[in-house]
Amino acid sequence: MARNERAKRHKPGRYPPDLHRQAYGRGRGAWCHLGPRAATGDRMQAAICTGYGGPEVIGLGTLPAPVAGPGQVVIGVEASTVSAADRRIRAQDLPRGFGLAGRLAFGLRRPRRPVLGSDCAGRVLAVGAGVTRFAPGDAVIALTGLAFGCHAEQVVMPETGAITAAPRNLSAAEAVSLLFGGVTALGFLREKGQLRPGDRVLVIGAAGAVGAAAVQIAVVMGGDVTVLARGKRDASLRALGARAVLPSMVHARPAEAGPRWDIVLDTTGAYATAELQRCLLPGGRLLLVAADLPQMLGGLANPLRTYPVRSGSVPERAEDLHQLVDWAEAGWLVPWIDSRFPLAQIAEAHRRQAEPGRMGSVVIDIPG
Structure with missing residues (x-):
């Protein structure tokens, strides 16, 4: 069957074959932040950015759910945010002088990693071999950085990454707004x-x-x-x-x-x-x-x-997340939430992130 015919026959709401290859790659280790394909055939919902432009380039689709490899944890995402970084990458609205560098880093015609979102709060669903710090059911917060992938029902990341126990006194939406x-x-x-x-x-x-x-x-x-x-x-x-x-x-x-x-x-x-x-x-x-x-x-x-x-970037470390948790549990760092949207309204959340009257984080609620 020709390539364009396969694209036409993909199931509604699912990632078209060409974009599926973009998301998961052809080579070994591609998109390790979403994890390898689940052997069980389980799927998850995700917000998929199919190109650069306005909020309309992001929509809801399905992808294979990740599985935990050695040293990895799978997080069931309950909340994430649409950050300034998400908006800038989607719109290619980068600071002066970074236009070409941004395309080379993130993808020439569309995001190389089309599931955006670099922060999440949720619960550990599964752990891979050798994981000792976390167990299924643990409430956690995490940052995936430029690996992104958090605007989805599940994300996988290394146990040694920027992940720590969630604040005990905050909801998932409140906790993720701090990250x-x-x-x-x-x-x-x-x-x-x-x-x-x-x-x-x-x-x-x-x-x-x-x-x-x-x-x-x-x-x-x-x-x-x-x-x-x-x-x-x-x-x-x-x-x-x-x-x-x-x-x-x-x-x-x-x-x-x-x-x-x-x-x-x-x-x-x-x-x-x-x-x-x-x-x-x-x-x-x-x-x-x-x-x-x-x-x-x-x-x-x-x-x-x-x-x-x-200027420049800052590192994303588990110890810094732990510091934020300590301050949050002491009442010294409080959530600052502007608005909340379900994952299905990801485009509206991107629009809100760009509005000048916004005060605080734009949170995405992701029901399990």
């Missing part, structure tokens, strides 16, 4: 910003997942936090621990706000480096979560400048 923003904020503030008790911290874009986590984590670490955020959000942002909320009129020129800070963390990518450096005290650090290529290269070219610029 992407929490790990990103912790990495920037602790490693890149070297935040010390008493540091004055300005968070720009505090209403998003990363910004809201940054406010709370900076407070826990002893920082004196001011936020810059559009809209009437003063009460909500103060409840997260911000001591001061700058008025929206300052948004155009944050350097004219008057005070200066030891750390400026910008999650928006909307401001020039020079503008933000004028907000810093001597010895201050500028942290750019959404830096474009010129900003990143500028920081690397002169790392010893008066106001160092730090």
Whole structure:
């Protein structure tokens, strides 16, 4: 049978044969984050991104359920989020200078890994040989990073990856809302910003997942936090621990706000480096979560400048997830959820993630 005839005869709602090969690959080890095909023929629902473009390029389909190989755990996903990274990859809305690099990294014409989602909360369904840290039934949270795969009913990952026991006092939706923003904020503030008790911290874009986590984590670490955020959000942002909320009129020129800070963390990518450096005290650090290529290269070219610029990615480690869990169980890190959608409404969730009025994480509920 010809290739195009096989594509026409695939079952409704299932992955067409050509995209099935894209997802699972022809070679050994392809797509290990979704796991090998289940010998039982079990299938799962997944949100499948068939190309680059608007939210309409993502829809619900079915894929073979993963099985656990040696050292791996299969997680029954109960909740995930649509993060800024998911939206940027789907839309190829990447920071300036990363267009070609993004296509080479993620796929030229469509995502090489069409099941997006890099965070999940759920329960362990199965473990492979040699796994000792987890057992079926354990409630866990996990990050798969650029392996993605979490916008599905099941995902498989190594026991040694970024996975740990879930907070005992939070639901799956609440727990997963802390992960992407929490790990990103912790990495920037602790490693890149070297935040010390008493540091004055300005968070720009505090209403998003990363910004809201940054406010709370900076407070826990002893920082004196001011936020810059559009809209009437003063009460909500103060409840997260911000001591001061700058008025929206300052948004155009944050350097004219008057005070200066030891750390400026910008999650928006909307401001020039020079503008933000004028907000810093001597010895201050500028942290750019959404830096474009010129900003990143500028920081690397002169790392010893008066106001160092730090950007780039942060590692995803089980110990960092465990730190977030400790703070959540102590009540120091609270969920910040904007909205919740079922997996079947994945396109609507992507639309919401892109809206400027969003406050917090966009959560995907995935019933087992």
